Amino acid sequence: MDLKFLILMGLYYFMIYTCVFWFIVYFRNRRNVEKNPFPKRFPKVSVIIPVWNGERTIKRAIDSCIKLNYPDKEIIVVNDGSTDRTREICETYVKKNKIVLVNKENGGKATALNLGIKKATGELVACLDADSYFSKKAILNMVGYFNDKKVAAVTPAMKLTEDKTIWQKIQLIEYYFSIYLRKVFSFVGSQYVTPGPGSMYRREIIQKVGGFEEGNITEDMEIAFRIMDAGYDIENSANAYTYTEGPETFKELVKQRTRWYAGYLENVNKYRKMLFNPRFNVLGLFLLPTNFLWIFTLFYVSYMSIDATLMYASESVRSLMAINFDIWPLIANFKFDFDLLFAINPLTILALLFVVMSIIVIYLSYKVSDEKITKKYVPHLFGYFFIYFALLSLFFASAITYKLVRGGNTKWKGAEM
Amino acid sequence: MERRGDVELFLVTGVISSMIFFVGLFMGFSIGGQKMSILQNSINNLEQNIQAANLHFNVLEIMNESVSCDFMISLADELGTEASELGRRLEQMEIEGRMMTEDYTVLKRNYMVVLINDWVTIEEIKMRCETNMSTVLYFYSNVNCLNCEEQASVLNYYKKILDSNLMIFSLDADTDLTVINALTSTYSISEYPSLLVNGEVHRKYVSKTNMSSYLCDFSNYSMC
Numbered sequence: 001m002d003l004k005f006l007i008l009m010g011l012y013y014f015m016i017y018t019c020v021f022w023f024i025v026y027f028r029n030r031r032n033v034e035k036n037p038f039p040k041r042f043p044k045v046s047v048i049i050p051v052w053n054g055e056r057t058i059k060r061a062i063d064s065c066i067k068l069n070y071p072d073k074e075i076i077v078v079n080d081g082s083t084d085r086t087r088e089i090c091e092t093y094v095k096k097n098k099i100v101l102v103n104k105e106n107g108g109k110a111t112a113l114n115l116g117i118k119k120a121t122g123e124l125v126a127c128l129d130a131d132s133y134f135s136k137k138a139i140l141n142m143v144g145y146f147n148d149k150k151v152a153a154v155t156p157a158m159k160l161t162e163d164k165t166i167w168q169k170i171q172l173i174e175y176y177f178s179i180y181l182r183k184v185f186s187f188v189g190s191q192y193v194t195p196g197p198g199s200m201y202r203r204e205i206i207q208k209v210g211g212f213e214e215g216n217i218t219e220d221m222e223i224a225f226r227i228m229d230a231g232y233d234i235e236n237s238a239n240a241y242t243y244t245e246g247p248e249t250f251k252e253l254v255k256q257r258t259r260w261y262a263g264y265l266e267n268v269n270k271y272r273k274m275l276f277n278p279r280f281n282v283l284g285l286f287l288l289p290t291n292f293l294w295i296f297t298l299f300y301v302s303y304m305s306i307d308a309t310l311m312y313a314s315e316s317v318r319s320l321m322a323i324n325f326d327i328w329p330l331i332a333n334f335k336f337d338f339d340l341l342f343a344i345n346p347l348t349i350l351a352l353l354f355v356v357m358s359i360i361v362i363y364l365s366y367k368v369s370d371e372k373i374t375k376k377y378v379p380h381l382f383g384y385f386f387i388y389f390a391l392l393s394l395f396f397a398s399a400i401t402y403k404l405v406r407g408g409n410t411k412w413k414g415a416e417m
Numbered sequence: 418m419e420r421r422g423d424v425e426l427f428l429v430t431g432v433i434s435s436m437i438f439f440v441g442l443f444m445g446f447s448i449g450g451q452k453m454s455i456l457q458n459s460i461n462n463l464e465q466n467i468q469a470a471n472l473h474f475n476v477l478e479i480m481n482e483s484v485s486c487d488f489m490i491s492l493a494d495e496l497g498t499e500a501s502e503l504g505r506r507l508e509q510m511e512i513e514g515r516m517m518t519e520d521y522t523v524l525k526r527n528y529m530v531v532l533i534n535d536w537v538t539i540e541e542i543k544m545r546c547e548t549n550m551s552t553v554l555y556f557y558s559n560v561n562c563l564n565c566e567e568q569a570s571v572l573n574y575y576k577k578i579l580d581s582n583l584m585i586f587s588l589d590a591d592t593d594l595t596v597i598n599a600l601t602s603t604y605s606i607s608e609y610p611s612l613l614v615n616g617e618v619h620r621k622y623v624s625k626t627n628m629s630s631y632l633c634d635f636s637n638y639s640m641c
Contacts, residue, residue: 002515009442017434188423221589230594281423319570323625326574333577337505342452345512346445 005241005347008304011297012350018290019357022184025365029187033368034035036237038146044072045139045200050112051077054130055085061317064133069140075099078116080158081106086130109196110219111247117203125203132197132244133161137196141240142200152205152232153224155182155191156198156240157369163246166383167253170391171246173377175361179238180365185234188380190283192267194224198242205232217264228280238368242370252400253391261399264291295396302393358385449513453520456506460527463499467534470496474541486546493542493550499583500535501576503528504587529592533600536586540616549636551579554613555587556606564622568610571625575632578640583632 009070026033033144051058058077065075077090077099093099101120104112117125124146126139142154157179163172185191194201199220209226212219224234247253268275268288277284321326366373373381470492482564507528514521541550555572557565572585588597590609601607604618612619614628615635622630632641 005515013434013438015428016438020434020437021430024426148520315566318566322567322570323574329574329577339506339509342506342509344448345511346449346516349441349445353437
C-alpha cells in the first residue's frame, strides 16, 4: 500500500476520532446543554462597548443593552477616536442618562476595552462589539455561571444578524456549528476564545490577569488563554444569544479570517507551553494539538484535490488535442456506464462515514442553536459543505503568509471588530 | 465541567472510533474482494467462451464442414465487447489496485492472458471469414510512456465511431507475463505506445490522421 493512501487512512481515522470524541462529550452532558445555573444573586453588570467609526450600528448595540432584561447594569461606550458621527449619536444617550461615554484617542480595541474596565463599577463586565447586539435575556442567562468563584468568563451563543450573500449564508451555518462547539468545549474546560460580541468577565479576575493585551490582533483569544493559564474557568451559555454582522463579500471574509487564524497561530505560539501539558487537560492534550492536525488535513486534502484536478485537466487537454478537439463522435456515442458497486472502495466508505458524521454534527449544531433545518437552509448547507471547507485552507494559507510577512508585529488599527 | 475521567473519555473514544473505522474498512475491503471475485468470474466466463469458439473451429475442421461466418463474426463481436467491459471495470478498481496489490496483480495478469487469447481467436475468425472488423493490439506502459494518454484517446475516438468494427486489446507491457514478453520480442517492441493494427506493427505514437489511414487501408468504413 503506498504512502499517500496510508496518510489518507490515518487522516480518516483522526477525523472519525475527533467527531466521536465531541459526540461523547455532548451526549454525556446532553441534559445540561440548554440548562443555565440559576443566579444566586444579581451582581451589577457593566456593559462595555468599544467603538471606532460605528455610526451605522452603535445605536442598535446601545438600544439592545438598554432593553436587557437585567436588574442592575451600567452601559459604558468607549469611543476609540471615531471620525464619523459615532460621538454625536452616543451623546444623545448621555443626555438621557442612559450611558456613560468615554472618549479617547484611537489606540485599538484592547485599549478601549481596558479603559472601559477601568471606568466600570460592576462586579461583572460584559463586552459588546459595536456591530453586535444582545438578545434580551443574554446577560441573565450567563450570570448564573458566576455562582462558581472559579469562573472568570462566560461566553454567549453568537448568531448572524443577516444572511443576504452566499458568504453570509455559509457563515450562518458556521456560527451554528460554533455554538455547538463552544458548548462541548466548555464541558471539558477547553474554550480558548471569549468572543468580542457579548462575552462576560469577572472584573476582579480580568484586572488581576492584566486586562486585554494591547496590540494583539485577536485579544479575545489571548485573554481566554491567559485566564486558563491563571487557573480559572470559562463557561458557556448556549442560549445567551448575541447577534453580530458577518462579512458580506469574499474579500472582507478573507480579511477577517486571515486576522482570526493569524491571531490563532500567534496566540498558540505564545501559549505553546499548553500544548501536550496535562495541566490543561483536554485543551492541552487534545484540542490544541488536533487543531494543527486539522490544518494539516485541510492542506493535504486541498493539495490532493488540486493535484488530481490539475492532472485531470492536463490529461483532458492532451486527449482533446490528440483528437484535434473533434469531440462530436464522443458526444454522439456517449454511454453512461456508471457501476455503483465498482465505484465503492475502502476510501469511499470511510469518506461516506465522515459525511454521515458531519451531517450529525450539523444536526446537533442546529439543535443546540435552537434552530430547525428547513428548505430555506439548502443554499446555506450547500455553500457550507462545498465551498467552506475548500476556503478554510485558503484562510489558513493567507494567515500563515500574513504571519510570515508581518512577523510578530501585528497591530489592528482602531477598534475594528 | 468534566475534570475527572478524561483518560476514560479518550479510551472510550478510541474504542468506538476504531470500531467505526475498522468496520468501514472491513466493508470496503469486503466489497473490494467481492468485486475481484465478480471480475474473476467474468474472466473465467470469457475464457470459457474463447475455448468454446476454438472448440467450434476444431469440431468443424474434423467434420470437414465450412465455418458459419455469420455466427463466428457475431461471436467475435461478443468476445470483444466482453473483453472491453472487463477492462473498463478493472480500470475502475485503481484504488483497490493500490491497496490490495497482490490480489489485483493476479487478477490483472489473468485478464491480460485472456485478452491475448481473445485477440488470437478474433484474428482466427478474421482469417477464416470475410469481415471488416479491425483489430488493434495496443502496448502501453504506466512507467515509461510519454504519449500513452494521447494514444488511448485516439483509439477511444475511433472505437466510438466504428463501434464493433474495431476491437482494441490494451496490453500493459509492465505486466510480468511470458506471453507479453514473447509478443514484444516477436514484434521488436521496446518503446511505448506501440500498436499492432490489423497485423501491421507501429512502434511509435500513431496520430489521429495516421490511424484513420491505417484503418481505411484495411476496410472502406463510412468515415473513410
